[in-house]
């Protein structure tokens with residue numbers, strides 16, 4: 001099957017216009033078929049040894065989200081203390097989650113023991129199942145963008161809070177907590193770029209010929 005030029009352009013448009021969304025969520029509910037499509041896109045990510053180690057916990061309950069939000073607030077305060085000087089001041093002003101604003105939370109987990117201990121491709125590098133699950137997150141993020149849904153990744157939270165709120169067993173790894181919903185708009189640039197936290201690196205600084213070189 002060949003991808004047409006229009007289809008190719010749609011893929012790049014989706015990639016370049018995907019954003020991490022924190023403050024632009026609308027309360028509109030996500031239809032079940034749309035949710036199923038983005039989860040199915042995530043489920044079709046590549047995975048080491050075709051392990052498919054992920055699970056997706058769909059969170060709609062307000063009380064559950066409130067528990068998670070409290071966990072975020074505490075981790076956020078803890079994090080703020082790690083920055084110094086003007087960065088600390090700037091950090092405190094950032095909006096870094098949309099837990100209660102987004103109609104949906106999706107917790108993406110990784111079962112590292114799925115299909116037994118010996119996995120093709122994970123024999124030498126044991127973290128490959130974790131990376132596979134991140135591939136699923138990215139598929140979800142892009143599929144959501146194609147559905148005009150915003151996604152925000154919240155990592156400023158302790159695993160123990162999510163495990164407790166969502167009944168996740170000790171042996172299961174948490175990879176991501178995502179806030180998902182329709183948005184008022186997508187920013188044209190990352191918020192951290194817009195606010196002058198960091199600039200986007202030049203692509204040519206990221207590409208190396210033959211050998212790694214400091215740039």
Ligand SMILES: Cc1cc2c(cc1C)N(C[C@H](O)[C@H](O)[C@H](O)COP(=O)(O)O)c1[nH]c(=O)[nH]c(=O)c1N2
Nearest residue numbers: 018019020022095096097153154155156190191192
């Ligand atoms: C693993 C991981 C973890 C986080 C993020 C991303 C990723 C990949 N990002 C989003 C991050 O800030 C954002 O992707 C970059 O600033 C680039 O912006 P765009 O995603 O291009 O809009 C993020 N954003 C946020 O507001 N709170 C958070 O806790 C996190 N955590």
